[in-house]
Amino acid sequence: MRKYIVKRLLWSILILFFVSFLIYLLMRSLPSSYVETVARERAAANPQVSYKQWLERLNELYGLNVNPLQGFFIWLSQALRGHFGDSWYYGVPVTQKFGSVIWYSFALGAAALIFQVALAIPLGIQSARKQYSTLDYATTVFALIGISLPGFFFITILKMVFAVNLGWFDLNGIVGRMHDTYSPFRQFLDICQHMVLPTLNLVIIGTGSLLRYTRTNMLEVLNSDYIRTARAEGLSERRVINHHAFRNTLIPLVTIIGGTLPGLFSGALITETLFKIPGIGYTSYEAMLAGDIPFTMFYLTFMAILTLLGTLISDVLYAVVDPRVRVS
Amino acid sequence: MARKSQKSANYLSARTIRRTAKENRRITRQFEQKLNRKHVAPSEYATTMKDPANVLEVEDLKTYFFTDAGTVKAVDGVSFTVPRGKTIGLVGESGCGKSVTSLSIMQLLQRPQGQIVSGAIRLTQDQGQAVDITQMPISAMEKIRGKDISMIFQEPMTSLNPVFKIGSQLDEVIGLHNPDMSREAVKERTIEMLELVSIANSRAVYDMYPHQLSGGMRQRVMIAIALACSPKVIIADEPTTALDVTIQAQILDILRRLKDQINSSIVLITHDLGVIAEMADEVVVMYAGRIVEKGTVEEIFKHPSHPYTLGLMASKPVVSRHVERLYSIPGNVPNPIEMPDYCYFRDRCDRAFAPCFGEYPPMISLSPTHKVACYCYQQSADTKE
Structure with missing residues (x-):
């Protein structure tokens, strides 16, 4: 296994070299x-x-x-x-600018991912267990709405309902008007409150596909012979689902979730822009528009590293959850 | 004209399908509610065996599948008994209801479409008690599956969970049905079971995953799982079909030896008449969801009576005899959705005569144990009486 990982890392370095070269060429020819x-x-x-x-x-x-x-x-x-030099557009060292904005994006992405997984997996399993039930149809419809409609559509509706009509949240921004006068803990809560709507939006648009994946996999697993064996052994239905079926459903899910890890740092461009959150998605978009080569090079190379790491992580996780693919 | 009517019989409009689906949901929901009940008093499904020498009695079992295209009567009035310590062979071609019968006994039908509609499946319990499986809710059924009645499946390659070790899968069954055994005792029992099914390096296999074993080894593990709790009845659904011939003999040997060792009965489902001749004490021949002939193994092999059984015997390859072409029964099994009300085999039968155009033939006794559902024997039965 260690040999495999080392080999993969060496390949990653080669790929990274060509990726960064391509990005540089593209940036210079803009x-x-x-x-x-x-x-x-x-x-x-x-x-x-x-x-x-x-x-x-x-x-x-x-x-x-x-x-x-x-x-x-x-x-x-x-x-x-x-x-990595100074950013031309922002006028500060690239790493400093990056460090000051990345955590907003990370917090947003992490919160969204946690809620997505916590919603999609139980709902997906339930709708597979009760295929063609009301719950199944309802989740399918909502999942497809979430997948199909663009993020800015939901953002507009969320703002309309929760910020304008109900007045529970601010329309945009990451801090409230009175932020500086608060105690550190209140400041933290203030930021959290401003994160609610963006997170909600990311959950709505991101849960659907994961939910459908879970449902499809679970259906496939539930129809397999070993589940019938488990039932024939006299195991309770709960144990069959939560232990025997779930472990097998996990195999494709882990690879998908492992692959989304770089997404935590990539930022959500549309959501960040519409909510005026100074995250990495928004910042790098501005830098790219201005032709800021040092910042873009740093950001895109960083993304390439994360993507390569993501695939490596999901491959390693694959081996962890599925004994059949373990490299001896 | 005939062609046109056939076409219209196969064509279903969307409205018909919707109506059938709605009706099916209504029917299956009632069955499901009954099956999913919790806290059902054991008296509700308690019964007594007709004959105390039997461990399993299946009586007039009807298992239907409620599909969008119509109701499939996969098993339609099947009755047979399994005496203690005996092996019953269930024979028939693919799709004749053998597997559905066995899955009904285990309550492992593909629900909600597949439901036991009527009939009784009595399984003996301790102190002369018995339970009727058709009346049991799932929660009660879980307690007897694997313990009193267990099943060996056709596909050893896919019947074991790929992500768990062999040992833990066996431990789970043993621990489940023997809650007061310690972990070490359970593990010892697992190793012992693996040795019983002739797995040589049982301690190494304990820590292996299913994909590291061959098909024959996996089927041995399946047998070990099925026999782990010394069940009263073992249902073996084509246990050797997926294995090569040399392994087949070994597997059957293990099965026969262990059956005697733990004094249980086997319901052996197969379409291999050689296996039946080797293993079974009694044979039940099924065709299109019904029993067409049953009797002891000598009666079926020496005096096969039903034209279908005769056809099965004729289509069995024999090593010593040279034939140009292997015999096959002409025609196909009738459409399972709209079964005619006459002998299902009539259109394929070379001995069909006038009475066959009447209603489905009753069971005619040729001897106290030998019964056949065919009008050809009505007269001989009548004259005997």
């Missing part, structure tokens, strides 16, 4: 570059120096006067030493 925008602004503000001159100076300043291949290796050699 039609709107940060440097051009700034040069145009400076030239407009100060006509004595022409746009061309500004562009030359800025290119040199930002290290864009080399070809993309050279540029990539310069970035790589810096990155390997842990220097």
